[in-house]
Amino acid sequence: MTSRLNPYISFPGNAREAMEFYESVFGGTLQANTFGEYGDPDAPEAQKIMHSQLETPSGYTLMGADTPPGMSVTAGDNITISLSGDDADELRGYWDKLSDGGNITMPLEKQMWGDEFGACQDKFGISWMVNISAS
Incomplete structure (x- = not known):
């Protein structure tokens, strides 16, 4: 297996909701395990997410x-998560969903380096950058 780099986000108690939201944005398969599955099933945090992966x-x-x-x-x-590539339709679709209900800090538009770029915080307070390559 090759090495890979990916973001890992800590949430203040709403990890399940947040990760299900990202699954609705990007598609794919979400796996989630609770603290209760790996510890005391009667603990107050038993239903909270210990680890999830999309x-x-x-x-x-x-x-x-x-x-x-x-x-x-x-x-x-x-944390800031960067999405970049040349599939403009796919990246604009992600941008639309991520910025919906959030805060756009830089509109997705053509920049001086020739690419389209935008930055936002989604409704969970996570910062995102989207760069659509001009070439």
Whole structure:
């Protein structure tokens, strides 16, 4: 197996909702395991997500989990996810879904380097950049 780089996002208790949202954006197969499956099924956090992984048809991998009790998390402050390529229709589709209900910090439009580029925060506070190659 080759090495791969993918984002891993910690959520403040809404990992299942967030990862299901990303599955609706990108398609693919979402696998999720709870803290209860690997520990005490009666613990207060038993139904929270210990680990989830989304594998998409485009080859993207996104992982996420709920932050364990006693640890802190500030959604969106420690990660930005970049989507780039030359399939303009696919990337615009992702942009439309990710920015819906979120905050556009830079509109998706042609930039001085020739590509279309935009940045937004989705409705979960996660920062995204989309770059559509001109060539």
